[in-house]
Amino acid sequence: LASFAHDYAWADKHKMIMTNPYLNLPVSAVVREHHEDIHKDSLTFVGIDGYYLTEKYVLPHKNYIIVGSVEECVNAIREKKADIAFIPTYSAEKLLQKPQNARLFYYSLADIPYKISFALDENCDPLLFSIINKAVNSLTEIEINNAIYNNTLYLKEPDTIQIFLYKHFFLITILFFTVLIFIIFLAFLASINFRRRRANEALSKANHELQKAFSYAEQANRAKTDFLSRISHEIRTPIHIITGMTDLSFDKISDQDFIFDALKKISSASDYLLALVNDVLDMSRIERGKTVINNDSFFISSVMDTIASLFEGKTKDKGIQLLIRTNKIENDYVYGDREHIEQVLINLLDNALKYTEKGKIEVTVFEEKRASVFSLFTFVVKDTGQGIESERLRSIWEPFEKGKTKIKTKGSFGLGLSIVKSLVHLMGGTVQVESTPNEGSAFLFSVPLKILQATKEKRRKSDSIGEIEEMYNKEKILVVEDNDLNADIVRMMLERKNLTVDIVHDGKEAVDRLLETEAAYYNLVLMDIRMPVMDGREATKLIRNSDREDLKTIPIVAMSADAFAEEIKLAQSVGMNEYLTKPVRSESLYAMVYLFLRGDKKASL
Structure with a gap:
């Protein structure tokens, strides 16, 4: 007869029979420092030889040591031979009261059950087992507590x-x-x-x-x-x-x-x-x-030319004068995020155009004193519109904030200025507004840009291509598009320019068609990205890796509704030359075709 942990599986394994448990001992982890995961393999465990808790919770780990007693377990933790020990809470409370263990601590483990019962040989007298089991069941809580009191924490020294x-x-x-x-x-x-x-x-x-x-x-x-x-x-x-x-x-x-x-x-x-x-x-x-800041070299004057070309027609239709001034800058060639500077200017000019019925809109850029190789460039968009009340000057930067106006505006849904503020801050700049009701507003934003030595401008030619009136001579273009309606729209746009258009509906068909045709049969491929069977990126990889030299250099332009920078970089990485974002406008499509059929065929993203 002996006391053991109440575990029927263990009893069966050792050919024993067990009484009902007479005591539920709380178990604690004794450690030098707290561990989030007390079962991770990087820890070294210590257990008592032949101890139930050792067999159950110590031996399954990779790193462990075996000692002869509970006190030796605590000593191993204190002496840094091990990291953690599982022992009854009563023993932990008693042993950690000793001065040498003052730097150790313990915390209870509710998820580790440790019930104590008597175990007898399975061949013992059944009557004896029954008597012992009844005796165990008859123990009162007071008797059990007195036993704990007299034998564990409250044992008098x-x-x-x-x-x-x-x-x-x-x-x-x-x-x-x-x-x-x-x-x-x-x-x-x-x-x-x-x-x-x-x-x-x-x-x-x-x-x-x-x-x-x-x-x-x-x-x-x-x-x-x-x-x-x-x-x-x-x-x-x-x-x-x-x-x-x-x-x-x-x-x-x-x-x-x-x-x-x-x-x-x-x-x-x-x-x-x-x-x-x-x-x-x-x-x-x-x-x-x-949002990714993409810095590259560009000309300030080129940005202003782009803005002028975008808004000259709109201001002319509304009877408003558009003035672009760049004579306030000393350095034109700079290094920074051209795309987001243009986007901020476009949003500010859109806003000025909405709320200006007569007069003019001025766009001016100033360059302040340089510090080392940097200058602070300040762009000012000034209009003669209705202006903004002083109490609303702070709130205009909030999303969906629109001014109270009698002017009928289209496209005024109140996100433009919020985007402006966020983009300028991402570029390390500042933005502010000055306004007088019924006289107009001036939006100013400043961004630091690195000054470069003036060299040949590196920019996409499609940026400077205006309205394309070019007519072609039946050059062949392969359109890869799984949506029939989208394919028909692109086909009709291209056929207006006397171009020959073939349509396939997935990437595999595109690869097969290009491999079946003679060398240089197609002048350009317009490739959708997301398609069944094979997507556009996988198809482009196969085309670029083919044995035919003409397919290694044929212009491939992505044509997709995915407008995120990550998607454009992926398209570039597989060998696509350019990227058109759906919905595709005719002027953008014609500019792209002109770029590769009449312009620089080696242009790329």
């Missing part, structure tokens, strides 16, 4: 000389100890009061943090609901125009004037919808930290 002297001198020095006890009592009360105050402060702080977190969650939920409400309204408005004018056009198909006017309104609504989608995607990228 033998008196030492110091304790003996202390007991006898107490009678002689009673006054001193009375005062001492009184002081200790006061200190104890102060300690309790201090702990209570600390606990109250911690509870108050936790409640405050909880209230703040709850408030933030409510604000986030309201913001999400408000965003969905606003974006739903902004999306449905142009869709209503598109579907409404389309339905009316079917009824008045013979009225050319009405059809022309309906197409203009449909085009305007689709532009608005596309701008909204682009701005929402920009905001999403910015908020998720996915």
Whole structure:
């Protein structure tokens, strides 16, 4: 008869039978420092030879040592021979009271059960087993607690000389100890009061943090609901125009004037919808930290030329004068993020154009004193529009913030200025606004740019290609597009320029068609990215890795709705020369075709 951990599997293995458990011992981990995962293999475990806890929780690990007693386990932890030991909590409490173990600590492990029962040989007298089991079951909680009290934590240590002297001198020095006890009592009360105050402060702080977190969650939920409400309204408005004018056009198909006017309104609504989608995607990228700053060399004057070409027609149609001034800069060739500078200027000019009915819009760039090889360039977009009230100057940078105006604006959904602020800050710059109601506004943003020595400009030729009126001589273009309607639209656009168009519907068909045709049969490939069977990137890899020299250099232009920078880099990495983002506008398509059929055939991303 002996006491063992209550484990029927162990009993069966050793041909034993077990009584019901009579004691549930709490188990603790004794350590020198806290471990998040107490079962990871990098730790060294220590256990007692033949101990249930050793066999169950120590031996399965890779690193362990075996000792002869609980006290040796604690010594191994203290002497850094091991990192962790599993022992009963009562033993841990007793052993860690010793001064040499003061730097060790333990914490209880609720997930490790350790119940104690009696075990007998399986061939023992059944009556004897029954009697013992009934005796175990009859033990009361008080009896068990008394056993724990007398044999574990509360086991009295033998008196030492110091304790003996202390007991006898107490009678002689009673006054001193009375005062001492009184002081200790006061200190104890102060300690309790201090702990209570600390606990109250911690509870108050936790409640405050909880209230703040709850408030933030409510604000986030309201913001999400408000965003969905606003974006739903902004999306449905142009869709209503598109579907409404389309339905009316079917009824008045013979009225050319009405059809022309309906197409203009449909085009305007689709532009608005596309701008909204682009701005929402920009905001999403910015908020998720996915916006990448791409620095490269460029000319400030080239940026201003691009802005002028984009807005000359729009301002002329509205009867507004557009002035572009670059004479305030000394250095034209710089190193920075041209793409985002252009995007900020476009958003600011769009905003100025919306709220200006007459007068002019000026775009000026200034260069301030250089520090080493850097200059601070300040771009100013000034208009003679309706202006902004002083109390709204701070809120205009918030998403979906629109000014109160009697001017009918299209595309005004309130994301442009929020994107401007975020992009300028990402480029390490600042942005501000000055405005007088009924007189106009001036938006200024400054960005630091590195000054470069003037050399031949490195820029994509497609940036400087204006409206293309070129007609071609039946050059052959392969369009790879799985959507029939998209393919037909591109085909009709290209056939207007006297180009021959073949259409295939996935990447595999494209590879097969190019390999089947004679060398240099096609002049250009327009490749969709996401397609069934084989996508555009995989098809481009196979085309570039083919044995035919003409396929290694044939221009391949990606044509996809994926507008993220990561997708463009992936397209570049597999050998695509350029990237057109859907929806593809005719002027962008013609500029790209001109670039490769009449311009620089080696242009690339």
